[in-house]
Amino acid sequence: MSVRMLAVHYPDWPVAAAGAAAELPAAVLAAGRVVAATPAARALGIGPGLRRREAQARCPGIVLEPDDPGRSARVFEPLVVAVESVIPGVEVRGPGECVVPIRGAARYFGGEEAAVGEVRRALAVAWPAADRLAGQAGAESARALPRCGIGVADGPFAAGVAARTDIVVPPAGTAAFLAPLPVDLLDDDALVDLLRRLGLVTLGSFAALPAADVAARFGPAGGWAHRLARGADPRLAVARERPVDLGVVTAFDPPAERAEQGAFAARRLAEQAHDLLRAHGLACTGIRIEADTDGGESHGRTWRHDGPLSAAAITDRVRWQLDGWLIGIEVARPTAGLVRLRVEPVGLLPADGRQLGLWGEPGAAAGRVARALTRVQGLLGPDAVLTAVPAGGRDPADRIRLVPWGEPRVGTGLDQPWPGVLPAPAPTLVHRPPLAASVLDADGEPVGVSARCALTAPPARLAIGPGSLMAVTGWTGPWPVDERWWETDARRRARFQLSVEEGQAYLLAVASGCWWVEASYD
Amino acid sequence: MALAALQEVARGPARRAGDVRLLPVVSALAAILPEAGLRRGTTVGVSGSASLLLTLLSGPSQAGAWCAVVGFAQLGLLAAAATGIALERLALIPGPGPRGPVVVAALLAAMDIVVVCPPARSRPADGRRLTARARERGTGLVAVGDWEAADLRVTAVERRWEGLGAGHGQVRAANLLVEVSGRGAARRPRRAWLSGTGEPLPSAAPDLGEAGAARIRPIEVA
Numbered sequence: 031m032s033v034r035m036l037a038v039h040y041p042d043w044p045v046a047a048a049g050a051a052a053e054l055p056a057a058v059l060a061a062g063r064v065v066a067a068t069p070a071a072r073a074l075g076i077g078p079g080l081r082r083r084e085a086q087a088r089c090p091g092i093v094l095e096p097d098d099p100g101r102s103a104r105v106f107e108p109l110v111v112a113v114e115s116v117i118p119g120v121e122v123r124g125p126g127e128c129v130v131p132i133r134g135a136a137r138y139f140g141g142e143e144a145a146v147g148e149v150r151r152a153l154a155v156a157w158p159a160a161d162r163l164a165g166q167a168g169a170e171s172a173r174a175l176p177r178c179g180i181g182v183a184d185g186p187f188a189a190g191v192a193a194r195t196d197i198v199v200p201p202a203g204t205a206a207f208l209a210p211l212p213v214d215l216l217d218d219d220a221l222v223d224l225l226r227r228l229g230l231v232t233l234g235s236f237a238a239l240p241a242a243d244v245a246a247r248f249g250p251a252g253g254w255a256h257r258l259a260r261g262a263d264p265r266l267a268v269a270r271e272r273p274v275d276l277g278v279v280t281a282f283d284p285p286a287e288r289a290e291q292g293a294f295a296a297r298r299l300a301e302q303a304h305d306l307l308r309a310h311g312l313a314c315t316g317i318r319i320e321a322d323t324d325g326g327e328s329h330g331r332t333w334r335h336d337g338p339l340s341a342a343a344i345t346d347r348v349r350w351q352l353d354g355w356l357i358g359i360e361v362a363r364p365t366a367g368l369v370r371l372r373v374e375p376v377g378l379l380p381a382d383g384r385q386l387g388l389w390g391e392p393g394a395a396a397g398r399v400a401r402a403l404t405r406v407q408g409l410l411g412p413d414a415v416l417t418a419v420p421a422g423g424r425d426p427a428d429r430i431r432l433v434p435w436g437e438p439r440v441g442t443g444l445d446q447p448w449p450g451v452l453p454a455p456a457p458t459l460v461h462r463p464p465l466a467a468s469v470l471d472a473d474g475e476p477v478g479v480s481a482r483c484a485l486t487a488p489p490a491r492l493a494i495g496p497g498s499l500m501a502v503t504g505w506t507g508p509w510p511v512d513e514r515w516w517e518t519d520a521r522r523r524a525r526f527q528l529s530v531e532e533g534q535a536y537l538l539a540v541a542s543g544c545w546w547v548e549a550s551y552d
Numbered sequence: 553m554a555l556a557a558l559q560e561v562a563r564g565p566a567r568r569a570g571d572v573r574l575l576p577v578v579s580a581l582a583a584i585l586p587e588a589g590l591r592r593g594t595t596v597g598v599s600g601s602a603s604l605l606l607t608l609l610s611g612p613s614q615a616g617a618w619c620a621v622v623g624f625a626q627l628g629l630l631a632a633a634a635t636g637i638a639l640e641r642l643a644l645i646p647g648p649g650p651r652g653p654v655v656v657a658a659l660l661a662a663m664d665i666v667v668v669c670p671p672a673r674s675r676p677a678d679g680r681r682l683t684a685r686a687r688e689r690g691t692g693l694v695a696v697g698d699w700e701a702a703d704l705r706v707t708a709v710e711r712r713w714e715g716l717g718a719g720h721g722q723v724r725a726a727n728l729l730v731e732v733s734g735r736g737a738a739r740r741p742r743r744a745w746l747s748g749t750g751e752p753l754p755s756a757a758p759d760l761g762e763a764g765a766a767r768i769r770p771i772e773v774a
Contacts, residue, residue: 395664399618402662403643406655416644418629430629435643453722456630458602488719504716527716527723535713535723549628551713551723552602 032184032263034142034201036132036149038113039179039193040106042066043126046176047105048095049164055089060097069177099125105164112156116148121186127193129186142182142198149180183207185263191215204261209234216255221248233259274310277374278302285324285367292352292368299373300344307375313338314375319351325366329355331412332376333404334436339375346401348373350408403435412436420444424451424511426460426537426549450511452525457537457549464546467494467538469502469528479524479540483508492528492536494547500530508540575664575692577611580746584730586704586737592664592690595683597699600708602627603635603726605696607746608706609665610636612692617641617664622648622656624669624696653678660685665692676700704734709743 044066050056055071057064064080074089102125114120117135122128139145161173181192183199192199199207211233213225230236237259245253278299286292316334333347407415413434421431422443469477471487478486491499507526514520529535535551574589582588598605613619618641625646633639648655659666683701686693708728715724733741
């Protein structure tokens with residue numbers, strides 16, 4: 031038994047979401063092919079599946095936009111909310127398409143036609159909001175209401191088909207409604223192709239086959255398609271989760287200029303946010319803190335944590351962030367007092383409690399350290415506290431990746447070979463940027479390296495920057511390194527190791543006739 | 553010689569094995585440090601060599617200590633990993649800026665060892681305050697360079713990076729002559745040669761001719 035469903039269908043939604051006006055030719059492309067076109071473009075023979083070049087040949091002035099499913103969903107959201115305001119339990123089935131069970135609403139509004147009218151009115155009211163989301167910069171006038179199909183039938187599949195033709199199929203009339211329609215409506219290209227070759231071009235002819243034979247010949251997927259073609263679609267709409275706003279806001283009047291003023295608000299906000307999360311059975315692993323100032327600036331920063339945050343931990347982070355903003359370094363400090371503070375939990379996960387390790391893992395020390403380091407991040411910014419991760423590379427500097435504390439420690443390129451990597455031991459000081467140096471031979475002339483990597487003379491003295499000359503006791507090289515020669519940031523160098531009388535050794539590189547100390551063995 | 557060995561046993565690490573206030577160090581440094589380890593709450597001034605600093609940190613880090621390095625952007629972290637420092641327990645704050653003392657004070661409350669590289673124009677009062685805080689919190693404070701408030705000074709008075717000839721070879725290992733001096737038990741300076749792996753060299757090593765170099769093990773890479 032199928033449930034009566036109402037479906038809303040916007041034809042060519044991706045192009046409507048891209049902000050194109052219906053009376054101008056425009057199309058949305060994915061992988062070089064048209065996926066949606068405006069009515070004006072359709073009139074010129076541009077439809078889904080057409081290649082970019084053919085579309086441009088048919089209409090040289092056509093506006094082509096890349097496909098952006100995120101944008102399509104974003105622009106559709108106000109319309110979904112509009113449908114939801116009339117009938118609850120909306121399931122979004124794709125960009126520009128949603129279904130909702132209509133039985134209760136039909137009784138409430140006094141008939142399916144009346145319910146359809148209500149939905150259509152709500153969609154028309156919500157269109158300007160959606161249009162604003164789609165609106166491109168420079169579009170002055172609002173676009174006209176796009177064509178929108180609303181259909182009612184038994185089951186989501188038939189309702190979706192009815193929405194394309196904008197009709198209300200009477201109860202129990204679904205099979206008769208589907209029968210003359212082509213099999214192409216089934217969303218299974220391989221099956222449709224096969225049915226066509228078997229001579230079954232309409233849903234009715236496919237539905238007329240015995241169900242057992244269809245299941246034997248076409249398997250479960252074919253059996254499912256057969257049920258759809260018969261108008262027996264047992265699916266219920268899976269009501270979408272209504273997004274809940276878990277953010278909490280407070281306003282300061284007068285504006286908060288000092289960190290102490292914010293401290294009390296921080297505690298209250300953190301507890302509110304935590305209570306709200308708990309009411310939804312959720313926990314968060316991060317929070318986003320946003321502040322607006324009296325001067326109209328807005329500041330925001332996200333704090334992440336490798337575990338659920340308690341109310342006290344949220345309080346600490348809000349307080350540290352306020353400290354950082356209000357007594358922090360000059361560049362990051364707001365120019366005026368804070369008037370509004372918002373805390374929003376991010377990284378939500380079910381609050382299923384947290385069991386600490388029996389042997390102190392992650393452990394008391396780790397927790398204490400994490401707290402201190404987060405505090406320092408609050409003082410200096412999240413990028414000021416780093417942790418080193420081994421990575422792949424040729425230079426000592428490349429072989430360490432520095433990631434902000436608290437982010438995942440992932441090295442890159444470790445599994446690749448690095449021919450020409452500097453042999454162990456690694457230098458104990460790495461100079462970034464490298465220090466300028468001069469290398470002289472026994473006669474006091476600068477030492478150079480030819481294009482064929484030949485030294486003009488053995489190095490005898492080394493001076494780093496403006497420092498004094500040091501006598502070279504040992505040297506080796508040149509070791510040519512030619513990195514990323516296929517890119518614009520290509521580096522071609524010859525590396526040397528030099529030891530001096532004072533006892534240190536240096537890793538030098540000569541590039542374009544200049545000597546640089548890249549690292550020191552100290 | 554026998555007397556020296558007896559003294560070693562009397563003062564050796566065995567007697568203090570259960571002392572949780574002592575952070576373990578590599579054997580070569582243990583031989584010359586006054587308590588055969590790094591006492592929590594002391595301030596150590598390390599100067600003369602970055603590899604000496606890494607060697608000093610490697611013992612505690614391997615034993616599970618959390619370390620932070622403040623204001624030392626050039627430190628070779630690949631060398632740190634090769635020396636045995638656990639990078640996942642090493643936090644780096646390369647540019648603390650003018651709020652350095654506040655940052656170090658916050659870290660001293662949580663870390664086991666905090667390495668600071670004092671900027672050239674740091675105030676002596678800040679240094680004394682941090683030393684006092686380290687003592688109060690029981691955290692090892694390691695200052696790079698001359699730090700007047702240090703309880704213990706560990707200095708590389710001589711260093712030799714071996715392995716390079718005239719146009720051949722490659723840098724292989726460091727040999728450091730380390731001197732420990734300071735207050736109390738460390739008033740009499742003690743010296744030892746240290747090889748790249750943190751192991752003591754035989755006492756005959758100071759004359760590092762061809763024979764000396766041959767005995768040196770290269771640093772292993774992690």
